[in-house]
Amino acid sequence: SSGINAEYGILMWGFHVFVKVVGGVSDVKDTQCGFKLFTRKAAAAVFKNMNVERWAFDVEIFVIANILGIKACEVAVNWQEIDGSKLVPIYSWLEMAKDLAMIRARYLIGAWSVNVKEE
Secondary structure, X not given: OOOOOXXXXXXXXXXXXXXXXHHOOOOOOOOOOOOOOOOHHHHHHHHOOOXXXXXXXXXXXXXHHHHHOOOOOOOOOOOOOOOOOOOOHHHHHHHHHHHHHHHHHHHHOOOXXXXXXXX
């Protein structure tokens, strides 16, 4: 058993499709689960440009990394769902989708930009 219930699995599949279509992050299969490891240089470049502090901050990490040409590689982790999750299935998915649309819109219209200069 994968440890993921069917409702959660369907919602996360929909979110992954939304991330690819709306967010433009197609080189990462799962932006939400797993660890994000960076070199010191890459972390400084990505995190100084962050704007999102909510659920979809992971997606913005990959959007910024893509803009900066920083490649991501995924390593599988064993996932075990536990009781007490802070995700409220439909509400959380809608909030993440809204955040994702805002990330995309703000970068597209230039409200947010990525500083590519090294400090």
